[in-house]
Amino acid sequence: MDVTDLRIALFSGNYNYVRDGANQALNRLVGYLLKQGAKVRIYSPTVAEPALPPMGDVIGIPAVAIPGRSEYRFPLMIPPAVKRDIARFAPNIFHVASPDILGHRAITFARKNDQPVIASVHTRFETYPRYYGLAFLEPTALAILRRFYRRCDAIFAPSESMAQLLREQRMNYDVGIWTRGIDREIFHPSRRDLEWRRAHGIADGVPVIGFVGRLVMEKGLDVFSDTIDHLARRGVAHKVLVVGDGPARDWFEKRLPSAIFAGFQAGPDLGRAVASMDMLFNPSVTETFGNVTLEAMAAGLPVVAAIATGSQSLVSDGVSGRLIRPGAIEAFTDALAHYCEDEGARRAAGDAGCEASLRYGWDAVNQALVDGYLRIVRQRAAGGHRPAPSPVP
Template sequence: MDVTELRVALFSGNYNYVRDGANQALNRLVDYLLREGAKVRVYSPKVKTPAFDPVGDLVGVPAIPLPGRAEYRAPLVLTPGVKKDLHRFGANMIHVASPELLGHAAVRHAHKNRLPCVASVHTRFETYPRYYGFAFLEPMVEAGLRRFYRRCDAIFAPSESMAQLLRDQRMNFDVGIWSRGIDRDIFTPERREMGWRRALGIDDDEAVIGFVGRLVMEKGLDVFADTIDELGRRGYRVRPLIVGDGPAKEWFEKRLPEDAVFAGFQRGEALGRAAASMDVLLNPSVTETFGNVTLEAMACGVAVVAADATGSRSLVEDGTGALVRPGAIGAFADAVGHYAKDLAAREAAGAAGRKASRAYEWDTVNKALLDGYLRIERQRERGQRGGTPGLGRIWPGAQVPPRG
């Protein structure tokens, strides 16, 4: 099959109504596919005032506010009208971006109509319960995810460390890589502005320890705050700079020292300026599958200290920063304190990170997923059907992991 024959139906719980790294990656993917000559139709909830205009044709699906996180929508089912639109479009590839009710409905549609189906993995949903007092539910969530992903021909992770975790969890036999890219016009050391820092009340000799992302507990806000406290006890002169917004903002403001700077949600050139104006990025999250903010900081020449977890583990290497055992407050403080105090080490890590970030270009990483689509189509044409045993599909003669 040629790329111009490809007709992709993309299903996502969030395509453009709240801005985050996952849906921005999906919009960039659609832009790339359209430029390459493929046809794409997106099925996702719509709102009256979305965060940004969608790329491509977006068909709204019914949804309700997510309990406890009303800014997000929980899509429900494929209505008769949506099904008619899907049939008129004539999709020959189903791409599911989130494992909620809509995603399950899309997979069922693919099976019923004998269409290839792939899933992209954007976050570690199985880790979420631990941040809300329900850690005992993690095995159940993981089992549900396994059942969902095993019904797809292939799944795609944004980093090798995440892909290996998915293999270890026996989520699917066919696990590929769809990485993330970087916009070098936005994320560059040239965007660093000392004047902007001064306007926020930050002295030039203060080491700015940055956090970038949605302010939700699963991003490791407690670990960030505990690390800042430990640095204070050790006598380091550091200033927390928080870039982002979210439902846990009030908690975070109360938890951090009074001199912490909350710059709010930033995007585009303003986000590039904020990232480049930090001295160290502290990313304690263990829920990331890639870590866009980590790559953005590296591209800006900023030293990174991150949790030794999926995503960051594939980005932060010797010389570009430090990986720390998740939750190890003393070790986080050691690493952040080292870069806060040692300007030469900070600059060396930033230069190494800037060099390493050059491997990530959007068209290159999106081509990898397009190639994956076409490979799965070729396998279908030859009668080879991907998936995992026990759910009706397996490559002939393949060695597969045991069911769990």
């Protein structure tokens, strides 16, 4: 069996209607699979004006907007017509990308038809309640996630640090790695543009602290802004550049009135914005990989990040940046002050990060998951391990 024998049914609660790292990774994966001769069919909620053109054929799933976060949709079910479509497609492996109702129903459908199923892990959903005053729900969220992932034949994490966490959480006994790649045509130190900086009111000698990502509270916007306050009180010269958009933008703009908000950027424009920063500050603990961290490293920036899944596998503390205990405002401030005040340290850390980013090529990254698909299909065909019928919560 080889890649041309694969027939993959991919289920995602959000394949392309919001642009984020997870969706871009899934679309790149599908593009790679199709190029290699595999058959792929995607099942996901759809919208009239998606954030990015989809790779592959997408079959719409009924969904409703999530209250308070209307940019996201909540899939409701797999209707009979879609079940018939899946049966006609006759997949030999199911891939679920989100632990929602659609994902649960897809696993049930796969198991009913005795087909293997894998899950890719894209974010730490169990950490989200703490950002909305609901931290007491985290144990319940972990139990729900454990039940979901243990119904799969295998799960794939985007970093070794995340894979280790999943093992410790007993999410599954077969945890593989499907990491993320970098497009070095877009993210490269040569993309730095002083004229672009000047057009945004940034003087040439002022160090720029960057934030890149969706503007949502779970990205650590509170920690970011508190740290910037401490830096200002110390009198450290700097400018904050925020690249991205989202429902918390209004809050963030009011919290950091002196920051420059460049809005959403993509493709070469994003590469230029990132390379035109002097360091990236990423205090989030919700990422399982940290695409923006890798992009900043490829652009030659030092990264100051929380000690968290993803960042731990990318940033070498004291070499390509600093890893700081989550929420440790003073320590974050110390690290940023160091890079703001020492241009040589910035350059050395940026060079080290750029060198480390060379290991992440998209074709090699996606081939690793293809190899995982083939391994699971062969194991099942040979009568190998099947998930337990009643996972322990």
